[in-house]
Amino acid sequence: MKLINKLISRAAALVLAAGIAVSGTAFAADKDEEFTFPSGLSFNAFEKMVGLLTNAYGSEINSKLPPTSAAVFHGGEILYTNYEGYINMKEDLVNDENAVFEWGSISKTMIWVSIMQLWEQGKIDLDADIRTYLPDNFFRNLKYDDPITVTDLMNHQGGWCESTYRLFVRDAADIGSLEEELRKIEPAQTFRPGEVSSYSNWGAALAGFIVQRVSGMDFTDYVHRNILEPLGMEHTAVSADHSDNMWVKEQREKLRSYEMPLMLPIWEETGSELLYCPIYPAGSAVGTIGDLARYAQAFVNDGHPLFEKAETQEKLFSGSSFYGNSDIPCCSYGFWSSEYAVQVYGHDGGTNSGVANMLFDRDSKVGLVLLTTNSNYTYNPMLSLLPEYVFGNYTGKDLSSENEKPAGFSGEYVASRSTIKGIGSFFSFLGAVNTEKVEGYTDIGNDVYKYTYTDDYIDKVHILGRSRYSDGTEGIRAGAVEYMPVKMYVPKICLLTAFFLAGISAVFVLLAKCKLRKAQLISRYRGEFIITWGQLAKAVSLLVIAVLLVVAMSETGLSKTVGACAGIIQMISFVLCAAAAIAGIAFMIKRKPSKYGKLCYIFSIAGNVATASAIVVFEMYRFWGC
């Protein structure tokens, strides 16, 4: 089935390629009669291709589908809508214009719009230090004294790494005020403000809190009064528990999510997947596709319905962060630039329930919004192909230059958007990327890289930038995230391996000791007590790390309580390992054991030292401020 899907996608992609290729001829013939998308496709061709894609996909899978809603607009006119699948297969609830979906991080764009509105009113200075707008001593984990500007927040350059702790909770009753929730999970500041792009939900929610402080209104009320009401968005909720719009709340509760276990062609219901975001400005919005389209249409509307002055809207899309030293925008005051045949801005979103996308071309005034609970790109080709049908594929021809040379990356890199500090720092270390084997990257000058690859027989291009840091190192910027070189990668990975080996060996030694003790075949020796505790500590330390990884990979993420327990256990493990190592050295010197005994002592000491060192180096004990 996967193969058939792939073939359908490829066939559609080939048609798209052909469509683009002939757009200047065949499609141009009836240009006056029908609308032509920025991709070069005529409306009829677009409709046929989407139809081919959805019909073939639907009949091939031969079952009900999870819901996908999409709308394409041109200025104030909705050109195309598609409501596919069921919001609840068991109860035969068909997806329609009343279905609501989670918008995920598209919610953040409401923060950025609010900031620009307040800037327009002269209430916020985009270049001012955000501490001006926050309560005294708000931050507890700042590493740098440098000011963090409002623009830094909008560019995700406040310097915060990803929070170790979960962003969503199951019970809405657990949610406190925005200020309390922000204080609860303040991540560590690991980068100098303004220097590294590191997509931060916390930083965005903090900007929402600034809106609240400056406007004197609750963020939910502010958004309702200044964004939803002016645009007539009556089917959208933005508060953490969606209680600001009871119709939306009820509709959301009807929505069910589905998954394909092990890619078998059966959709299995996973429930409502309803989780709540305590730092809600960052990702709590829920609404219909119609409302999302209405919201996106505002950004291509020359009447600038969200702002008093046209200049404010122009500034919002004038670019605030660029790739390398070029004028190619990466981010424009919180809106991301995407590579298509035309300059497209927007934002996407993802939650436990599904994914969302909002893209628009301000020149042609064409836009696309898409909401779905089927986030599987293999089984929902709409996700990747629909934007290409509308905006066209980016070929990167404008970037070609004579001075192009291979990018020449080397070494291991870690994503800036990862848990770089604290108890989860080894997660990010395990996710380090080796750049030596990557292919298709060329340096085109001005600190800009071009990544060329072929997908479904079409050559595609992505833009990346070179980032230069104050410590003299260089990173690779890929949209909202930068890849930064890992210092001392080889010694660290060796230490981590030694930690794993020590833990595994300790388990076997403890099992053997238990067996011998039960059979009364083991004689006591000096230092046995502390050495056995050291072995237990090594095994427990490894177990804690394994549990942390499993919990972090589960749907709700790591809670503060689990983190604190893990940190305390690691502290105790460190003390026991250090004590066992010292005792081992002392007994080895004093007792002058046999060759075999000496070997056992050496292994024990090495294991204890490796475990204690790994706990310190990877901050496995640090459950606070991360």
Added chain:
Amino acid sequence: MKRIIDLMRIDLMGFKGKKDKEVKFVFFFWIVFSIALVFAGPFVSFAVLIIAIVMCNLLLRNEEMKGYRKTFGVVPTDRKSVVIARFALLTLITTITGIIAFIIMTITNKTGVYDTVWTDGAYADTNKLVNAAITPFVDRSASRIVFGIVYMISLIIMSSMLRKYYKKGYKQKKNAALKGVLKLVGGYFGFGILAAVVVFTPLKKIVFPVIAMLFTVIKSLARPFDGMLAMLLFIVVGYGFVVYRTVCAVVDYEKREL
């Protein structure tokens, strides 16, 4: 220590029995595998598995059927030494086989013999399916991980067989081959049922993150030094099992009435 070495020598002498076709089989098997190496180097790791199983069986059959148990009636020893000597000998044989296999694998990796045969040669163009199947083995990291896993399994099986012998003795069962096949088939379907239970029940919410965690760790350790660290991890697990099974076998054999 000397006693253990002496016991190991006696067992080695047992392997040299003129009528033992198994030893000849082992050497023949090695030659076949060495030829097979030209086509797929990492498959040599399966030779370690076969050697470990065959040698273990050979040793136990020698003891039970060819009177080698009587030898221990005249050589002054104790049960503990007998068990340790057997485990040490078979671990040594498996280790030596493993080292040789690893060296051969490294040489073929370096020379790229099977790279040429499978990915660059004309054969690769005419049989893309086989090429796709073989690609993970051509990759050095993947081949070392395969080696590490097979080596670990070899040590686990070998030590489990020995432990079972010292706990329950060697029993020549009727229709042993048929029972073995039935066990395999049962295991296959049992695994299928277990997998289905995991996939279609809420159990997957625990099992899948655990699998993802293991995959993440192995993938991370596989990256540096072309998979050496991940391979080392598997090998240590294998030797950990050997140590634990040895202790268990000593305890069980001491308790057992002969």
